[in-house]
Structure formats: structure tokens, C-alpha cells
Amino acid sequence: MPHPSLPAAEHVVLDNGLHVRLHHEPRLKRAAAFMRVAAGSHDVPAAWPGLAHFLEHLFFLGTERHSGDHGLMAFVQNHGGQINASTRERCTDYFFEVPVSAFAGALERLCDMLGHPRMTQAEQLREREVLHAEFVAWSRDPEARHQQWLTSALDAEHPLRAFHAGNRYSLPVPRDSFQQDLRSFYRRFYQTGQMTLCLVGPQPLEQLRAMAEKVAGALRPGDTAEQLAPPPLVGTPGEAVERADSSRFNLLFACENLPRGATQALEFLGTWLGASQHGGLLAELRRRQLVQSLELSTFYSFADQALINIEFKLTPAGETATALISQLCFDWLEFFQAHDDWQGLREEFRLLNERRLQVASALELARHHSDETPCELSRQAVQALREVLEQLRPEHLLHPMEAGPERDLAGRWRLPPRNRFLRPSRRPDHPVADPQGLAYWHGASAHSHEAALHLRWRVNASRHQGLFRTLQDSLRKLTEEARQAGVQMVFSSLGDDWQLKLSGVQAPIPALLEQALELLAIPAPEVWHQAGQEPPSATLTPIKELLKRLPDHSLGYFHSRTSDEDLRPLALQKLWGAARWDGLAVGMDDGERSALNNALRKMPGTASPHLAQPHPAHSGRSWSHVPCQSSEHALLLFCPVPSQSIADEAAWRLLAQLCQTPFYQRLRGELQLGYAVFSGLRQVAGRTGLVFGVQSPHAPLADILGHVQTFIETLPTLVEACKPAALDTQREELANRHERSQMDLLPLADLLWQACQAGHGADYLAALQRAVRELRPSDLQQAAQQLASGTGGWLCLATGPAVEPAWLPAQRSLPGR
Numbered sequence: 091m092p093h094p095s096l097p098a099a100e101h102v103v104l105d106n107g108l109h110v111r112l113h114h115e116p117r118l119k120r121a122a123a124f125m126r127v128a129a130g131s132h133d134v135p136a137a138w139p140g141l142a143h144f145l146e147h148l149f150f151l152g153t154e155r156h157s158g159d160h161g162l163m164a165f166v167q168n169h170g171g172q173i174n175a176s177t178r179e180r181c182t183d184y185f186f187e188v189p190v191s192a193f194a195g196a197l198e199r200l201c202d203m204l205g206h207p208r209m210t211q212a213e214q215l216r217e218r219e220v221l222h223a224e225f226v227a228w229s230r231d232p233e234a235r236h237q238q239w240l241t242s243a244l245d246a247e248h249p250l251r252a253f254h255a256g257n258r259y260s261l262p263v264p265r266d267s268f269q270q271d272l273r274s275f276y277r278r279f280y281q282t283g284q285m286t287l288c289l290v291g292p293q294p295l296e297q298l299r300a301m302a303e304k305v306a307g308a309l310r311p312g313d314t315a316e317q318l319a320p321p322p323l324v325g326t327p328g329e330a331v332e333r334a335d336s337s338r339f340n341l342l343f344a345c346e347n348l349p350r351g352a353t354q355a356l357e358f359l360g361t362w363l364g365a366s367q368h369g370g371l372l373a374e375l376r377r378r379q380l381v382q383s384l385e386l387s388t389f390y391s392f393a394d395q396a397l398i399n400i401e402f403k404l405t406p407a408g409e410t411a412t413a414l415i416s417q418l419c420f421d422w423l424e425f426f427q428a429h430d431d432w433q434g435l436r437e438e439f440r441l442l443n444e445r446r447l448q449v450a451s452a453l454e455l456a457r458h459h460s461d462e463t464p465c466e467l468s469r470q471a472v473q474a475l476r477e478v479l480e481q482l483r484p485e486h487l488l489h490p491m492e493a494g495p496e497r498d499l500a501g502r503w504r505l506p507p508r509n510r511f512l513r514p515s516r517r518p519d520h521p522v523a524d525p526q527g528l529a530y531w532h533g534a535s536a537h538s539h540e541a542a543l544h545l546r547w548r549v550n551a552s553r554h555q556g557l558f559r560t561l562q563d564s565l566r567k568l569t570e571e572a573r574q575a576g577v578q579m580v581f582s583s584l585g586d587d588w589q590l591k592l593s594g595v596q597a598p599i600p601a602l603l604e605q606a607l608e609l610l611a612i613p614a615p616e617v618w619h620q621a622g623q624e625p626p627s628a629t630l631t632p633i634k635e636l637l638k639r640l641p642d643h644s645l646g647y648f649h650s651r652t653s654d655e656d657l658r659p660l661a662l663q664k665l666w667g668a669a670r671w672d673g674l675a676v677g678m679d680d681g682e683r684s685a686l687n688n689a690l691r692k693m694p695g696t697a698s699p700h701l702a703q704p705h706p707a708h709s710g711r712s713w714s715h716v717p718c719q720s721s722e723h724a725l726l727l728f729c730p731v732p733s734q735s736i737a738d739e740a741a742w743r744l745l746a747q748l749c750q751t752p753f754y755q756r757l758r759g760e761l762q763l764g765y766a767v768f769s770g771l772r773q774v775a776g777r778t779g780l781v782f783g784v785q786s787p788h789a790p791l792a793d794i795l796g797h798v799q800t801f802i803e804t805l806p807t808l809v810e811a812c813k814p815a816a817l818d819t820q821r822e823e824l825a826n827r828h829e830r831s832q833m834d835l836l837p838l839a840d841l842l843w844q845a846c847q848a849g850h851g852a853d854y855l856a857a858l859q860r861a862v863r864e865l866r867p868s869d870l871q872q873a874a875q876q877l878a879s880g881t882g883g884w885l886c887l888a889t890g891p892a893v894e895p896a897w898l899p900a901q902r903s904l905p906g907r
Contacts, residue, residue, distance in 0.1 A: 098295050099112065099114070101462075104282075104306050107311055108282040108306045109285070109286040110286075110289065110306075111286065111287070112298045112299055113455060113459050114292070114298065115292060115452070115455060117539075118290070118452045120171075120452045120834065121452055122291065122451070123200060124184075124456035124459075125185065125200060125204070127181060127280060128279070128284045128317065129181065129182060129315075130178045131177055132180055132320065133180065133318075134271075138268060139252060139253045139254050139255075140260050141256065141271065142177050144272075145272065145276060146184075147221055148209050149184070149204060150163055150175070151208060151209075153208060154208065155206070156199045156202055161203070163754075164751040165192070165199055166188055166196055168751065168823070169192040169823060170823075170824075171186055171188035172187050173185070183460075184204070185453060185456065186200065189826070190832075193293075194304075194305075201308040201309055202308045204280060205309045218261050219762045220759075221257065221261070221765075223765045225255045226257075226787035227722060227765070236335050240389065240397075242329070243324075244324070245321055245322055246327060247321045278315050281310040283311075283315065284315055286460060287306075290452050290455045320392060322346065323344040323346060324344050336409050338404065339408070339415060340401050341399070341400040341419060341487060342487065343398040343482055344397060345395065345397070348396055349394070349473065349474045351468060354463055355478050356388055357463075358435075358475060359475060363400070363422070364383075364386060366566070366567045367506045367567070368504070379408075380408035380414070381415065382403040382405060383402075384403070387401070398478070400419065421503075425503040427476075432472070434508075438508055443465035444465050445574070445575055448539065449577075449595055451834065509571055509574050510601075511575035511577070511601060514597065515597070515598065515600065517681055525687060527698055529674050530675050530676075531852050533678075534830055534831055534832075534834070535835075540593075540595060540596060540836070541593070541596030541599060541679075542593035542594075542675070542835060542839030542840075542843075543590075543592045543603065544589065545590045545693075546587050546671060546672055547695055549666075549669045549695075550665075551584070551585065553655075554665060555583070556622055556657045557621075557655070559624065560613060560620075560621045561613065561662075562581055563617050564609045564610065564617045571602075572592070575594075575595065576594045576598070577594035577602055578591070578592070579592050579602065584641055584642065584645070584647075584775060585642060585647045586647075590606065590610075593835075596677060596678060600682060600685035601685075608692060613659075613662075618657075629719060630718075631766070633785040636726040636783070639714075644730070644885055645774065667695075669695030669696070671693060671696070671701075672698055672699050672700075672701045674843050676838065676842055710880070711886070711897045711898065712886070712898055712899075712900040713888065714888070715889075715890065715899070716888065722787050723785070723786055723790060723791050724766070724784065725783070725784050725785075725795060725888045726782070727782045727783075728781050729780045729877055730778070730885075734777075734848050736858055736861050737864075739858065739861070740861035740865060741873035742771065742778060743771055744824055745780070745805070745809070747824055748809065749769055750770060753769040753801055757798070757801065763786045763793075764786035766784065766786075769782045773844040775847050776845070776848030778844075780877060782802070805877060805878055809871050809874045812870075817870070821862060821863065822863070830855055
């Protein structure tokens with residue numbers, strides 16, 4: 091694969107003091123902005139915990155120029171973009187990604203909201219309740235309790251020990267002293283001396299610079315404000331906190347006096363500590379069946395301080411062997427430190443980072459470049475790594491380990507080998523014919539280095555969950571190698587199908603597929619030794635658990651335990667022998683196409699290009715009770731389109747776009763139901779529908795459902811009230827968003843795969859665009875009425891039983907599934 095040219099970049103300081111980093115990346119179809127403000131939760135007056143987070147929320151309430159439907163959030167959502175913000179200990183980030191045509195408008199709104207927030211008391215009081223709902227959810231979250239335990243050994247005066255989330259009690263909005271400090275914090279930190287703006291997109295640097303110069307005038311000019319240094323990490327600990335989660339084992343190091351370059355040094359160390367290749371720490375711990383995974387992360391970093399966390403997700407056997415895990419970890423760290431220069435790994439690290447950036451989205455690139463981290467490990471970072479390793483010793487642990495029996499651990503370690511998928515693979519000498527079951531569709535550009543492959547096997551998957559988990563384990567190491575090579579590899583189960591998806595840099599995809607098919611057909615003996623062991627699933631928030639269950643439930647599949655499943659190699663061989671498969675490749679050039687076809691010769695099962703089947707018609711209202719380990723209530727309503735016609739899909743896509751902002755404003759802003767409120771379009775196995783989701787810490791399910799239903803019933807009126815000009819704009823925006831040449835390849839491939847599963851042909855995208863542009867107000871009105879009347883049926887997933895007799899119970903899944 092030819093080495094892509096490096097994108098043009100520029101770092102300028104504007105006349106008002108704003109630092110701007112510009113990156114021109116021609117392959118992108120969208121543009122992104124990332125604004126970092128050097129002020130966070132540890133910079134607020136101690137009297138008002140949560141003030142920085144509260145201010146972040148207030149900005150999104152709009153300005154005199156841009157509010158409501160014209161504010162930043164509504165603008166980005168209406169253009170099919172994504173937007174968010176994050177308040178951390180010492181900085182606050184605001185970021186979005188939109189189509190290029192909407193970038194200037196979104197950037198103008200971002201700077202306007204940071205430079206001219208309204209912050210009326212009435213709005214503050216409403217938004218404080220949203221923040222309180224977040225706090226309630228956070229306080230009940232097992233992850234929050236685990237973090238409290240992690241930091242419990244820190245010095246009692248360190249701000250990491252304090253409460254910073256904010257709630258209705260820590261944010262006394264009516265008090266004059268609070269209002270004075272809120273505005274004082276804003277004036278001190280929200281000015282150009284504290285801000286860095288990073289812009290990334292396909293636009294030329296001159297155009298990006300001109301946009302930054304045009305909008306930066308909305309920001310308050312100012313100089314850099316000093317952020318106070320924190321006290322030492324270790325000192326007099328506060329009140330002890332009991333460790334709550336025995337399935338997680340943490341080695342947490344309090345590091346002081348770290349040199350510049352430590353951030354990149356820790357990224358380098360984490361890459362090799364978590365490597366799954368033979369001879370590494372993770373491979374050895376898995377061989378002993380002690381851990382499922384391990385990860386090194388920087389829990390906190392500011393000035394010369396850092397909390398470095400090595401976390402192990404334990405197996406049941408590992409929960410009683412933490413002393414041995416600790417010894418093995420420290421032994422590996424000593425082995426790694428002894429290599430000192432790490433020259434070979436430094437070259438590999440550069441290749442990994444370059445490959446990662448080749449497939450990064452505009453927003454991922456903006457986040458990366460905002461830190462100005464080079465791909466190659468700098469000399470400064472090498473020296474920092476040496477000093478970091480000196481501090482990663484047992485005496486620096488915040489939670490000391492009891493000494494276990496001494497073991498002879500020497501001689502088992504090896505440095506990770508080179509990733510074979512980062513280098514060119516051999517291609518077939520002659521063209522290889524396309525297999526019967528695979529369709530090839532064009533990507534967004536004939537010269538893109540990205541591609542995607544979707545494969546599907548029909549295997550009665552719902553009856554073979556144990557074999558599915560076995561195959562997931564078989565692919566685990568290869569999945570990590572693929573990720574490092576710039577390819578996302580996902581093996582999933584949906585309804586009666588197993589699916590394999592590979593997407594990213596196209597050059598390694600054929601070789602990865604060939605290896606994956608071998609591992610799927612004949613898993614290694616050690617994989618079979620662990621067959622039948624069901625790993626503990628991560629605890630999700632209620633609304634995320636409902637979203638996870640939605641695909642299977644919407645197709646009528648409800649997992650149940652299959653303890654008598656045959657989990658032997660012969661059973662897998664029989665299953666593959668009876669399997670039928672099809673697939674779709676998007677964006678493959680001719681050379682990789684032959685290599686892919688050659689790899690598909692190892693495909694298990696029989697090619698069957700006609701696996702797409704119509705979904706059964708739905709009517710009425712079905713309720714699926716999904717128990718969750720939370721006191722909060724959550725509800726997810728899925729409303730399928732009444733038919734699979736492209737005309738109906740077009741109307742419902744536009745309807746989803748129109749109702750997204752009003753739904754959010756009504757249920758989150760006005761009714762204050764909670765912080766997790768959203769709506770949008772979803773596709774599952776080719777079936778399209780609208781989804782409405784709410785999680786609330788206080789509202790019962792009956793109230794949540796009532797508010798959602800009331801909103802849906804008002805949609806015909808909402809559509810009728812749309813001005814023709816506004817509707818024309820929304821329609822054209824939606825059509826343009828589905829222009830092939832304007833779509834990033836990976837979302838394009840996902841969309842085309844959904845079309846393939848629905849039985850549509852290669853002209854689907856053009857037909858969808860035509861259908862959108864031909865939509866009349868009466869078509870949209872009909873779609874709104876169909877949605878309100880439940881013509882396509884309604885499926886409700888909720889954390890409790892049905893609240894009305896009109897809802898019929900769906901097939902019930904067994905507990906724990």
C-alpha cells in the first residue's frame with residue numbers, strides 16, 4: 091500500500107491570543123472542531139463543587155443570537171453531526187463533527203456560546219435539575235464507587251478526594267455569592283489566553299484559518315490564567331472506602347515529579363503491557379486462566395503528577411490469585427525496563443500510530459492533534475519512560491499488596507513481535523473470480539485506502555450461544571492485531587445469524603480474513619478447554635442495557651440458557667457444514683479484490699446470495715421487560731417503518747431528523763425527566779425504525795411512557811407547523827448527507843449492508859436520495875400519522891413490567907440473559 095502523504099498542518103496565534111491548530115486532511119468527508127479550555131473541576135472555589143461542570147451545561151442553553159432550534163446542539167443534530175463536551179479535572183473540552191457544508195455555521199455557534207452565554211437564573215435552575223439527575227445516576231454507578239475506592243488512599247487534601255459532580259445542594263443558584271463566583275470563574279478562564287482551538291477537515295489550510303479568524307472575535311480576549319498546583323498525592327489519607335468489586339484488581343501508582351513527555355511514554359508502555367502476543371504479560375496471565383484483560387491508563391495527570399492505573403479484569407480463579415498476578419506484573423516491568431532503548435518497539439509504535447491516524451475520523455483527529463502528540467516516541471519521552479518505570483514499583487502503590495510466596499518467574503518473557511498485518515501481504519499472481527455469495531459495491535472514492543467487508547452465516551445462532559462465545563475467544567488475539575493494523579474486526583450474533591465485519595485500511599483485510607476464517611473453522615485446543623465458561627458481563631446503565639438488547643428483541647429473538655449445548659469441535663464442524671452465507675464488500679480496489687476472493691476459498695458453509703428475507707409484519711404493542719441492576723427507570727420505544735419500501739424509509743428518515751431536537755427539548759429541558767433523553771433512526775438487519783429513549787432517576791415508567799406517547803401524538807401537528815422553506819432545507823440536507831461522494835466509507839458501508847439485508851440492490855443509495863428529494867409535506871404527514879397510530883407496530887423495552895393493559899408481553903428472556 092502506498093504511504094499516504096502527510097496532511098498539511100499549521101499552528102497560529104490569532105491577534106486576540108487564541109491558539110489555533112489547523113490540519114488539512116484530504117481524505118475526510120466531514121470536518122471537526124475541538125476547543126480546549128484550560129480550566130476544570132479542580133479550579134473552582136471549594137465552596138461550590140460542580141461549578142465547572144454546571145457552567146459547561148449552561149453554555150448549551152444558547153445565546154441571544156442562537157438558541158432553541160438555532161442553537162449549536164440543534165444545528166449539529168439537524169445536519170447529521172455529533173456533538174459533546176467533557177469537564178475534566180483541569181480542562182474542559184467542547185467538540186463537534188459535521189458535514190463540510192455546515193462547518194462554518196457550527197463553528198460560529200460554538201464561539202458565540204462560549205463568548206456570550208445567557209445564564210439567566212430561570213435557565214440555571216432548570217439545568218441544575220438535569221445535573222442533579224446525572225449526579226443521582228453517577229452516585230449509583232458501580233464505576234463511580236470503584237473510582238472512590240481507587241482514590242481513597244490519596245492525601246485527604248488532594249482535590250481528587252473531593253466531590254465534583256455537582257447537584258442541587260452544591261449549586262445554590264439563587265445565592266448572590268454563588269452567582270458572583272460563577273461569573274468570576276467564567277471571566278477568569280473563558281478567555282482566549284486559556285483556549286486552544288483545533289480544526290480538522292478536507293478544506294485547505296487557508297480556508298480553515300479564515301474561518302477561525304472570522305469567528306474568534308466572539309471570544310473574550312485575555313491572557314493565560316494561573317492554575318494552582320495541587321498538593322502531593324500521598325500524605326494523610328482520609329476516610330477509608332471499602333473495595334466493592336472483587337472481579338477487578340488494580341495496581342495504582344502515585345507518581346510525582348514526572349518530566350515532560352510522560353504522557354506519550356505512558357501510551358507507549360500501555361501499548362506493550364497490554365499486548366496479547368505470546369511471551370507477554372497478558373498472554374501469560376490468560377494461559378494461567380487468571381485474567382480476561384488488562385489495561386494501563388492514566389487515571390489523573392496534571393503538572394508533574396500522575397495516577398497510573400494497571401487494571402486486571404479477573405476470572406474466578408484470578409480473584410484468589412492477586413498476589414501472583416502482582417508478582418508477574420512487576421517481573422514483566424523489570425524485564426521491559428532492562429531493554430532501556432526499545433528501538434524495535436519504537437519503530438513499531440510509530441507504524442501503529444500512523445496506521446491509526448489513517449482511519450481516524452475528523453473528530454478523532456481533532457482530539458489527537460489538540461494534544462500535539464507525535465507518532466514517533468520522542469527522545470524526551472524515552473527519558474520520561476525511564477523515570478516512569480523507576481516509579482512503577484511496589485513501594486509506590488497506593489493500595490499495597492500483601493507479599494505472596496516467592497516464585498521463580500525469570501526467563502518467560504519476550505518482547506512483542508512485529509505486527510505482520512502492518513506490512514504488505516502477497517497478492518495472487520492471477521485474478522481470482524468473485525465468489526457467488528459476495529457482492530462488491532463501490533465506495534465513496536475510487537482511490538480510497540479504506541474498505542469494509544460484511545459477512546453473514548445463517549446457522550440458527552440463537553441456539554448456539556456457547557459456540558459463539560468460543561469463536562469470539564478464538565478471534566480475540568487476532569482482533570487486537572487487526573486493531574493495531576487499522577482494521578476493526580467484529581464478530582457478532584444477531585437472530586439466527588453470525589456476522590463478521592472487517593473495516594478500515596483495506597490492504598491487510600484479505601490476510602486478516604484468511605486468518606480469521608481459519609480460527610473460526612478450527613479453534614485452537616486451548617480455546618476449547620475454556621468452552622462453556624460464560625464471562626461476567628459488564629454492568630451497563632439501564633438505557634445502555636436496553637439498547638444492547640434491542641436488535642435481538644426487535645427480530646423476535648430472546649436468548650435463553652442452553653446448558654445442554656454440545657460444545658465440541660465436531661458440533662462446530664456440523665454447524666459450519668449446514669451453514670449458508672452471503673456478504674458485501676465496499677471500496678475494494680481490483681488488487682485487493684482478488685486477494686479477498688482468494689481468502690474466501692476458506693469460507694465455511696455454502697454461498698447463498700439470497701439470504702435476505704422480508705420481516706414479518708408487526709402490529710399492536712409489545713412490551714419486553716428487561717430487569718436491570720439499578721433503581722432508575724429506563725424505557726426504549728422502537729417503532730418500525732410499516733414497509734420496506736425506499737419511499738417509506740425516506741419519509742421516516744426525514745421525520746426522525748425533524749423530531750430529534752423537539753423531543754430532547756421537551757422531555758429533557760422542559761419536563762426534566764433526566765439526562766439520558768434521545769431519539770433517532772435505527773436499522774436492524776435491514777429493518778428501519780424510529781427509537782425513543784429515556785432514563786430517569788425519579789419518574790416512574792408510566793409517566794415516561796405517557797410523555798413519549800404524548801410527544802408522538804403531537805408529531806402530525808409539528809409537521810403541519812413546519813414552514814415550507816424550512817422543510818425544503820431539511821429535505822435537501824438529508825439528501826446531500828446520503829450523497830455517496832460525501833460519505834465516509836465506514837458509515838457508507840454500514841448503510842449499504844443494511845440495504846443489502848433488506849433486499850435492495852446496488853442502486854439503493856441513488857434511489858434513497860431521489861425518494862428524499864421527491865418527498866411532499868403530505869408524505870411526511872402520512873409518516874407522522876403512521877407513527878402515531880402504530881401502523882408498523884410498537885416494541886417497548888423497559889426496566890419494569892407493562893404499565894398498561896394495551897401492551898402485550900413479548901416473549902420473556904430468562905434472568906441473567
